[in-house]
Amino acid sequence: MIPKKNQTVKETEFLNEAIPRMDSLYSFARRLTGNAADADDLLQDTYLKAFRFWDKYQKGTNISAWLFRIMKNSFINRYRKESKEPETIDFDEVQEFYTKAKDAVNNDDDLGKKIFSGLLDDDVTRALDSLSPDFKTVVILCDIEGYTYEEIAEFIDIPVGTVRSRLHRGRKMLQSKLFKYAKEKGYIK
Amino acid sequence: MNCKEFVELISSAVDERLEKETLKNFYQHTNVCKICRNVFELEKLTKNFIKTRIQSLQTPDYLKSRLISQIKSSDMSRSPIQLWRNWYFAIPAIAAIIIYLIISSPTSHHYHTCPNDNNIIHQAFNNFDAVIDGKIKPAFVTNNLSDLESFFKERVNYTVKIPKLRNCVLVGGTVSQFDEEKLSHVIFRHDDCIIYFSMADFRVVGGNKSLTLPQNAIDELINTGWYYADDHECCSVILCLKDGTLCIAAAEMKKNKLMAYLTDPELQW
Numbered sequence: 001m002i003p004k005k006n007q008t009v010k011e012t013e014f015l016n017e018a019i020p021r022m023d024s025l026y027s028f029a030r031r032l033t034g035n036a037a038d039a040d041d042l043l044q045d046t047y048l049k050a051f052r053f054w055d056k057y058q059k060g061t062n063i064s065a066w067l068f069r070i071m072k073n074s075f076i077n078r079y080r081k082e083s084k085e086p087e088t089i090d091f092d093e094v095q096e097f098y099t100k101a102k103d104a105v106n107n108d109d110d111l112g113k114k115i116f117s118g119l120l121d122d123d124v125t126r127a128l129d130s131l132s133p134d135f136k137t138v139v140i141l142c143d144i145e146g147y148t149y150e151e152i153a154e155f156i157d158i159p160v161g162t163v164r165s166r167l168h169r170g171r172k173m174l175q176s177k178l179f180k181y182a183k184e185k186g187y188i189k
Numbered sequence: 190m191n192c193k194e195f196v197e198l199i200s201s202a203v204d205e206r207l208e209k210e211t212l213k214n215f216y217q218h219t220n221v222c223k224i225c226r227n228v229f230e231l232e233k234l235t236k237n238f239i240k241t242r243i244q245s246l247q248t249p250d251y252l253k254s255r256l257i258s259q260i261k262s263s264d265m266s267r268s269p270i271q272l273w274r275n276w277y278f279a280i281p282a283i284a285a286i287i288i289y290l291i292i293s294s295p296t297s298h299h300y301h302t303c304p305n306d307n308n309i310i311h312q313a314f315n316n317f318d319a320v321i322d323g324k325i326k327p328a329f330v331t332n333n334l335s336d337l338e339s340f341f342k343e344r345v346n347y348t349v350k351i352p353k354l355r356n357c358v359l360v361g362g363t364v365s366q367f368d369e370e371k372l373s374h375v376i377f378r379h380d381d382c383i384i385y386f387s388m389a390d391f392r393v394v395g396g397n398k399s400l401t402l403p404q405n406a407i408d409e410l411i412n413t414g415w416y417y418a419d420d421h422e423c424c425s426v427i428l429c430l431k432d433g434t435l436c437i438a439a440a441e442m443k444k445n446k447l448m449a450y451l452t453d454p455e456l457q458w
Contacts, residue, residue: 011261019257026248036343037328040252044259051260116238124242142204143239149206168200171235178235 014054017063018047024145025067031140032075034129045078046071068155075133118187119178127177135170138163143171190218195225203233249343251329251336307401309394309437310418312367313387313426317439320376320385327361327376337362337375345371347390348432352458354450357384368399384440384450391435402428402435410435417444427451431458 025046030039049070050057057066128136137156141147142163149167153160195218201207202215219226303311319325329340334351337359341349344364351359357377365372370393375386394400395407402410409416410430418426418437425444428437429451440447450456 014260015257019253022248022253022256024245026252027246030246031243043248043252044256047256048259116234121242124239128239128243139239143236144243145245149204164200167204168196168232171200171203171232174239175231175235178238 010054014051018050018067021064021067022047024064025071027145028068028140029071029075031128031144032133032136042071042074042078045074049074062151062154065151065154069157072137072156116178116182118185119181123178123181127174127181130177131170131173135166135173138166139170139174142167190214192218192222192225195222196228199229199232202229203236249339251331251333251339254336255329255331307367307399309387309389309400309402309435310406310426310428312372312400313385313418313437313439314424316365316372316374316387317383317385317424317426320374321383325363325365325374327374328363330361332359334359341373345373345390347388347392347434349373349375349388349434350431350458351375351386352451352456354379354384355453355455357450370398370400372400382441384438384447387437387439389435391430391433394435 022043026039026043029042029046030036033039033042046067050067053070057063128139131139138152141152141155142149147155149160149163152163158166195215198207198211198215202212207215219229303314305311305315316325329337331337331340334353338349338351340362341364351362354377357379360376360378362373362375365374370389373386373388375388377384377386389400391410394402395411406416406418406428410428414430416428418428424439424441425447426437426439427444427447428435430436438447438451440450
């Protein structure tokens with residue numbers, strides 16, 4: 001695209017390549033930080049940094065991965081220090097959930113449906129927020145944003161095997177949280 | 190395939206990443222081990238549940254346009270890098286000075302002595318003083334009404350409609366929290382004075398929970414849609430209802446003049 005009047009080549013390139021990725025980065029930031037104000041700041045940090053270091057981006061490589069890496073570093077450097085630690089997962093709860101799943105297996109094939117049927121969207125968001133950023137990141141990118149393991153591995157710079165194991169553990173933790181909420185609400189005994 | 194091998198493949202199976210042969214072995218194991226099958230089914234349900242209950246979000250328009258304009262105005266390739274970096278770090282300070290200059294009134298300001306209690310009218314007077322002093326600054330500086338409305342839409346669970354006041358410039362807005370309730374603040378400038386709006390969910394204020402209103406004010410708002418707070422010297426506060434939202438306007442001007450802004454026949458609100 002020919003730069004418009006008063007628009008530099010760099011600005012044109014950046015606007016054409018980075019702006020179309022903004023929605024998935026915003027969505028990720030919003031889920032990761034858990035609130036709109038921090039998501040706004042995180043997205044702003046990411047885009048201003050990306051623009052500032054645009055000459056470091058290798059043209060033709062995965063622009064989303066480059067932007068996600070900048071966002072991840074911004075989050076670690078700033079928000080993770082400032083924000084309160086996420087609610088820790090009680091591994092006894094996970095154990096209880098699996099014991100329950102095993103016990104129920106012979107007489108209740110619908111345990112999962114019972115857990116999920118009555119829960120509200122807020123319960124799901126609360127359960128997701130309770131995960132630590134490492135687990136939350138892979139669950140958001142895979143289950144909400146629909147990225148592949150390979151893309152996620154590239155975005156956050158970890159091996160594909162680690163993506164897979166974090167996903168499995170992250171989903172297990174989510175199940176145990178949802179199980180706890182369903183129990184509190186009386187959907188299951 | 191044993192249970193340990195099966196468990197290691199659950200996520201890949203849920204995400205449909207297994208090769209045909211491995212997948213066949215995987216499903217064969219579910220036929221012989223009910224526990225593993227249940228664990229697999231639960232992970233599949235969890236993924237689908239998350240996917241359907243939590244939607245991917247779009248960037249709000251106000252944020253997208255703000256970022257694009259920030260990028261355009263900060264194009265460092267137009268100037269030497271070092272110079273830009275110096276300015277880059279100076280931006281917050283410069284912005285604070287600009288906001289202070291925009292909202293600080295050149296005329297002397299009369300201070301109120303309202304108690305710092307739950308009464309939202311008292312809070313409006315005190316917040317108005319804080320705006321004039323620059324203690325309450327707009328978190329979002331914009332002169333675009335719809336951008337600011339989008340900003341509030343993301344942050345509060347009641348409708349914030351911003352009036353297009355004649356001959357006034359919108360400066361921006363911010364959100365604060367009192368107990369569990371969120372208050373929206375909107376700042377306009379007209380010549381040498383500030384017109385400040387505080388907004389809150391009337392259901393909360395009218396219910397006299399954490400934020401309160403005197404009963405006569407509630408009654409008058411319900412009956413007429415308007416309420417005039419007791420006059421303070423040189424300063425007027427007018428309350429009105431807009432789509433279930435309590436709007437409190439404050440300005441250092443006579444009551445009639447402030448009312449004229451709010452009831453302007455050409456006012457878009």
